Amino acid sequence: MTDDFEQDTFSVTDRLAAEALIVDVGAFEGPLDLLLTLSRTQKVDLRQISILALAEQYLAFVEQAKALRLELAADYLVMAAWLAFLKSRLLLPPDPTEDGPSGEELAAHLAFQLERLQAMREVAAKLMGRDQKGRDFFARGITEDVMRVRTVSYTASLLDLMQGYARIRTRDDFRPFVLDRAEVMTMEQALERMRHLIGFAGEWTDIMSYLPDGWQADPMRRRSTTAATFAASLELAKEGKIEIRQGDMFAPIHIRKKTPRHE
Amino acid sequence: MSEPKTESLFEAPPMAEQERMVEAILFATADPVTVTDLIGRMPHGSDPAEALVHLRKRYSGRGVNVVKVGDAWAIRTAPDLGFLMQKEIVETRKLSRAAIETLAIVAYHQPVTRAEIEEIRGVSVSRGTIDQLIEMEWIRLGRRKMSPGRPVTFVVTQGFLDHFGLESARDLPGLKELRAAGLLENRPPPGTTQLGGDDEDNDDSQSELFEE
Amino acid sequence: MSEPKTESLFEAPPMAEQERMVEAILFATADPVTVTDLIGRMPHGSDPAEALVHLRKRYSGRGVNVVKVGDAWAIRTAPDLGFLMQKEIVETRKLSRAAIETLAIVAYHQPVTRAEIEEIRGVSVSRGTIDQLIEMEWIRLGRRKMSPGRPVTFVVTQGFLDHFGLESARDLPGLKELRAAGLLENRPPPGTTQLGGDDEDNDDSQSELFEE
Numbered sequence: 001m002t003d004d005f006e007q008d009t010f011s012v013t014d015r016l017a018a019e020a021l022i023v024d025v026g027a028f029e030g031p032l033d034l035l036l037t038l039s040r041t042q043k044v045d046l047r048q049i050s051i052l053a054l055a056e057q058y059l060a061f062v063e064q065a066k067a068l069r070l071e072l073a074a075d076y077l078v079m080a081a082w083l084a085f086l087k088s089r090l091l092l093p094p095d096p097t098e099d100g101p102s103g104e105e106l107a108a109h110l111a112f113q114l115e116r117l118q119a120m121r122e123v124a125a126k127l128m129g130r131d132q133k134g135r136d137f138f139a140r141g142i143t144e145d146v147m148r149v150r151t152v153s154y155t156a157s158l159l160d161l162m163q164g165y166a167r168i169r170t171r172d173d174f175r176p177f178v179l180d181r182a183e184v185m186t187m188e189q190a191l192e193r194m195r196h197l198i199g200f201a202g203e204w205t206d207i208m209s210y211l212p213d214g215w216q217a218d219p220m221r222r223r224s225t226t227a228a229t230f231a232a233s234l235e236l237a238k239e240g241k242i243e244i245r246q247g248d249m250f251a252p253i254h255i256r257k258k259t260p261r262h263e
Numbered sequence: 264m265s266e267p268k269t270e271s272l273f274e275a276p277p278m279a280e281q282e283r284m285v286e287a288i289l290f291a292t293a294d295p296v297t298v299t300d301l302i303g304r305m306p307h308g309s310d311p312a313e314a315l316v317h318l319r320k321r322y323s324g325r326g327v328n329v330v331k332v333g334d335a336w337a338i339r340t341a342p343d344l345g346f347l348m349q350k351e352i353v354e355t356r357k358l359s360r361a362a363i364e365t366l367a368i369v370a371y372h373q374p375v376t377r378a379e380i381e382e383i384r385g386v387s388v389s390r391g392t393i394d395q396l397i398e399m400e401w402i403r404l405g406r407r408k409m410s411p412g413r414p415v416t417f418v419v420t421q422g423f424l425d426h427f428g429l430e431s432a433r434d435l436p437g438l439k440e441l442r443a444a445g446l447l448e449n450r451p452p453p454g455t456t457q458l459g460g461d462d463e464d465n466d467d468s469q470s471e472l473f474e475e
Numbered sequence: 476m477s478e479p480k481t482e483s484l485f486e487a488p489p490m491a492e493q494e495r496m497v498e499a500i501l502f503a504t505a506d507p508v509t510v511t512d513l514i515g516r517m518p519h520g521s522d523p524a525e526a527l528v529h530l531r532k533r534y535s536g537r538g539v540n541v542v543k544v545g546d547a548w549a550i551r552t553a554p555d556l557g558f559l560m561q562k563e564i565v566e567t568r569k570l571s572r573a574a575i576e577t578l579a580i581v582a583y584h585q586p587v588t589r590a591e592i593e594e595i596r597g598v599s600v601s602r603g604t605i606d607q608l609i610e611m612e613w614i615r616l617g618r619r620k621m622s623p624g625r626p627v628t629f630v631v632t633q634g635f636l637d638h639f640g641l642e643s644a645r646d647l648p649g650l651k652e653l654r655a656a657g658l659l660e661n662r663p664p665p666g667t668t669q670l671g672g673d674d675e676d677n678d679d680s681q682s683e684l685f686e687e
Contacts, residue, residue, distance in 0.1 A: 030599075031597055031598075032596065033597060100666050101666040108665075117596065119656070120595060123648060126648040127575075127578070128570075131640050133638045134565050137640060138291035138557070141563065146348055148350050149350070153354065155358065156358040156363050158428065160358070160363050161363060161367050162367070164363040165435075165441075168364055282538070284538060287559060292562070325495060340503060347500055347517070348503055
């Protein structure tokens with residue numbers, strides 16, 4: 001490769017420039033950046049650049065770096081290898097048996113990459129050259145924050161109101177449970193009543209006929225008095241005052257006075 | 264516009280330009296700026312005091328105004344637009360049980376004294392609860408009662424009626440209606456058929472109140 | 476009773492008044508304010524977009540101008556008066572060449588993946604560079620790319636537009652020319668089978684190429 005370089009037609013100034021580049025190798029932002037810098041030595045528009053010449057320049061650069069025992073990062077060497085491959089593709093007649101892109105296609109892509117990088121550099125410079133906030137134009141100095149005012153709004157519905165009122169006014173209803181005696185007949189009351197009546201019950205009589213007047217109509221009263229009368233009759237049977245019989249389940253319950261004679 | 268006040272080597276910028284400069288400086292500087300400060304920052308021969316007069320006129324009636332702060336100048340939000348600098352976050356909370364009950368008692372029994380409220384509720388009513396309801400403009404002070412000590416009374420407000428969609432406090436349903444509407448599940452104590460004897464009195468005083 | 480209430484509730488203030496409001500809001504903050512935000516802060520029924528048109532005209536040529544930043548609006552001092560503001564200049568951290576180039580690539584190629592940035596620059600992008608630009612709030616994560624691996628993309632922010640005085644990313648200097656020249660295309664290296672920046676494929680084909 002060094003031989004190739006010697007045969008090249010670069011001027012002395014170009015070579016001096018290339019050597020200066022080598023010393024500055026740390027300043028490059030990768031191989032593409034180096035290639036872009038090298039391309040400037042061709043002093044032509046990037047569109048007309050000779051990729052072949054550029055590849056040779058790059059390879060010469062790498063050789064010189066090696067000669068100077070400069071350590072190049074791996075990606076510079078990878079690029080060198082690729083450019084060597086590209087160079088061979090560009091120089092040798094195309095092999096029809098070989099697949100893949102032609103040397104010209106690869107070269108065109110590299111040219112595109114260089115042009116694109118160059119373009120990005122230019123617009124980056126334009127961008128940084130724009131008026132910038134805090135340097136050329138300024139934002140408001142005395143800013144006002146938007147104050148967040150938290151307002152708590154209390155609400156109640158009419159329902160809340162009415163329920164609240166009802167709650168107070170009916171609180172007395174929640175007193176300890178006391179049975180409402182008006183609707184209830186106790187066993188004691190029924191027993192008292194039965195003791196008076198049982199003397200007349202010589203024959204089997206339906207227990208229901210012993211219910212007091214005025215208690216049959218109201219369901220609650222009827223239930224209460226039925227239960228009380230039945231309980232009283234059990235008490236009387238226990239005392240041996242009456243007999244109880246029931247023909248069948250849920251059949252009417254009959255009672256009659258128990259007489260010593262029948263014993 | 265104005266005669267140059269000081270002769271100088273450099274010609275001062277036109278007044279319109281000076282006005283722009285003052286405008287930009289007042290806008291961007293973090294603190295109010297004194298005239299001395301403006302003179303120091305503007306091109307030689309400038310008359311920021313005069314520029315300020317123009318600028319102040321220009322901003323008069325605008326959304327921001329040029330105002331004097333001590334001996335310095337600043338651009339500030341027009342006082343009537345201060346509300347734009349506030350973002351209101353309205354949080355809706357349910358009124359506390361104590362407040363609802365107190366409010367209900369005032370509504371059903373107005374005019375009612377604090378002692379009466381406490382008697383009905385069976386617990387003492389905190390100052391805060393009454394204050395809250397007054398602040399919400401749902402209750403207000405009514406006439407003083409013609410009883411010993413002449414205690415103040417509370418009545419509900421028009422705002423209360425509006426909020427609850429009532430024409431008058433008399434439209435509030437009685438206990439019987441509440442029960443009929445299924446709002447009461449418990450039975451009234453035996454023998455009590457109506458709210459109580461004082462209802463009629465209340466009605467009288469209410470009609471008195473609302474016929475004002 | 477309720478009719479005049481709702482009317483007044485939805486009646487927008489006169490346009491001159493809306494202009495004042497927008498003026499006050501824009502003056503109050505250093506950051507650009509979106510129209511949506513303006514609508515949220517102004518009385519119901521306001522049309523800040525129209526008010527902005529008037530306001531922008533009013534401030535044209537003044538010491539401060541109404542500028543558009545993306546979909547937001549701000550007031551900024553006129554750039555020609557920057558020399559007056561020496562005191563206000565805040566020294567910002569000087570960006571490295573890598574950071575400046577990366578920023579430009581994100582701005583012109585957005586949304587762009589890290590691999591694409593690396594391909595354009597021909598060198599790997601250090602984590603710190605991206606971090607710095609994100610920290611400065613000049614770039615942010617965009618949508619993931621619909622390519623294998625669904626890589627994250629980067630886009631520029633409103634803060635970037637604000638800093639460089641751009642109405643939108645479409646106003647970047649030289650954007651049209653770059654596009655016309657095909658320099659914003661994501662052209663895959665020859666020999667790669669798939670279209671579109673298929674990074675893994677690119678890597679593969681490159682390593683293939685380099686195998687001698």
